[in-house]
Amino acid sequence: MSTTPDLATIEAMDAADPLRSMRERFVLPQGVIYLDGNSLGAASAVVFSELQQAATQEWAQDLIRAWNTAGWFNMPVELGDQLGRLIGAADGQTVVCDTTSINIYKLLHAALGMRPNRSVIVAEGDSFPTDLYMAEGVASTRPGTRLRLEGVDAAAIEDLIDDSVAVILVNHVNYKSGQLRDMAALTRKAHDAGALIIWDLCHTAGALPVELDRANADFAVGCTYKYLNGGPGSPAFIYAAERHHGDISQPLSGWWGHARPFAFEQGFAVGSGIRRFLCGTQPVLSMRALKGALDIWNDVDMAAVRRKSIALTDLFIQLVEARCGAYGLELESPRDGSQRGSQVSFLHPHGYQVMRALIERGVIGDFRAPSTIRFGFTPLYVGYGDVWQAVEVLEDILRTGAWQDARFAVKTAVT
Ligand SMILES: *Cc1c(COP(=O)(O)O)cnc(C)c1O
Numbered sequence: 001m002s003t004t005p006d007l008a009t010i011e012a013m014d015a016a017d018p019l020r021s022m023r024e025r026f027v028l029p030q031g032v033i034y035l036d037g038n039s040l041g042a043a044s045a046v047v048f049s050e051l052q053q054a055a056t057q058e059w060a061q062d063l064i065r066a067w068n069t070a071g072w073f074n075m076p077v078e079l080g081d082q083l084g085r086l087i088g089a090a091d092g093q094t095v096v097c098d099t100t101s102i103n104i105y106k107l108l109h110a111a112l113g114m115r116p117n118r119s120v121i122v123a124e125g126d127s128f129p130t131d132l133y134m135a136e137g138v139a140s141t142r143p144g145t146r147l148r149l150e151g152v153d154a155a156a157i158e159d160l161i162d163d164s165v166a167v168i169l170v171n172h173v174n175y176k177s178g179q180l181r182d183m184a185a186l187t188r189k190a191h192d193a194g195a196l197i198i199w200d201l202c203h204t205a206g207a208l209p210v211e212l213d214r215a216n217a218d219f220a221v222g223c224t225y226k227y228l229n230g231g232p233g234s235p236a237f238i239y240a241a242e243r244h245h246g247d248i249s250q251p252l253s254g255w256w257g258h259a260r261p262f263a264f265e266q267g268f269a270v271g272s273g274i275r276r277f278l279c280g281t282q283p284v285l286s287m288r289a290l291k292g293a294l295d296i297w298n299d300v301d302m303a304a305v306r307r308k309s310i311a312l313t314d315l316f317i318q319l320v321e322a323r324c325g326a327y328g329l330e331l332e333s334p335r336d337g338s339q340r341g342s343q344v345s346f347l348h349p350h351g352y353q354v355m356r357a358l359i360e361r362g363v364i365g366d367f368r369a370p371s372t373i374r375f376g377f378t379p380l381y382v383g384y385g386d387v388w389q390a391v392e393v394l395e396d397i398l399r400t401g402a403w404q405d406a407r408f409a410v411k412t413a414v415t
Contacts, residue, residue, distance in 0.1 A: 007388060011385060019304055019379050036366050038207070038378070039376065041231075041293070054070070054288035084239065093212075099236050103236050103237070114248070115195070120165045148165070158189055162193055166196065170186065173204050177345055178203075178342075178343040187215050207227040207305075207378075216241075219239060228297075230286070230290035254279035305379045309377055311384075312342075312382060316391065327348075329348050356403070356408035358373075
């Protein structure tokens, strides 16, 4: 095994980092090492100026006229195209709207409607739970629909796919372990069986390059408040390959998805293209914040993001195992960087307390029940020196047993 780098080496890595200057665009508190951008991305100065402009000029001065003059009405599709460039989607196939959970509901219904002679939804038993909750909800409204789960009905998702499967709902990067799936290969497998596939990109968008069009994906969803830094509760997105647009019917047939919303007609007539996934009025202030956050990516090479992400996560694993190996931590993420998203998870029997102690010392990651401590590495604003510092604090907490203090065992509402 190679020797672990020393602080001087790590400082040299930061000095040579081509993404280093991006850090200045973000606003982070002093004394905090933020390793939770995979849960809520950091704020940026450009987001504040977008919000300021949207509130004080467009809303306060332009009032209702701003729907036209400030382009509010078209923002879902314009932001969708801008976001599409980060996920390998040509224009006209991505729309920003609603939440990931709601968008999963729309897409599962649309996909089931496109495969009327099939009744099975395949998903992962260890999926982010809302994906499964929504699948249950969809199944409850369509008698005869059944769920088949990886880890429950078979060990590997590939073994669940046959000609009864209408749609596969799958996470590109597992939220807990960070395990990455091969999008092109699983998409091909789905299509070979005549099934459709929905990729959940919540832990992908803004974290690593992905090529939806090239992988021949059918559908995708994802959120914008994690690696894309859109702000708390910023709207999610839907991708639908253009070849499917004519066949899609989604159940939330609100006026924003109507062909002529301002004709105020009596019956629903579905709008064209990706707009058909819209339902009702969208959160304009949140969309304006997202616009600022997405503009940052105009100056970013996603391949460089991926290179740095792997280097950061490799370094973290190497330092934690070298310095904290004696304290009961077990690597939960893949060791091979090419198999991992932009996060590292370790199992620890008292993970909750360890994470609370870390947060109190300014190293912010998060905890996922029952025993995962999770660290997200966002190459735009995390450096190699941050990794070093975080491991220093983690080692200290484990060596001294500081995490055993009773106050760290009291559960907070959000972990
Ligand atoms: C974060 C996340 C969600 C969140 O869904 P919301 O509807 O935005 O709350 C859904 N799926 C996955 C895989 C996630 O990581």
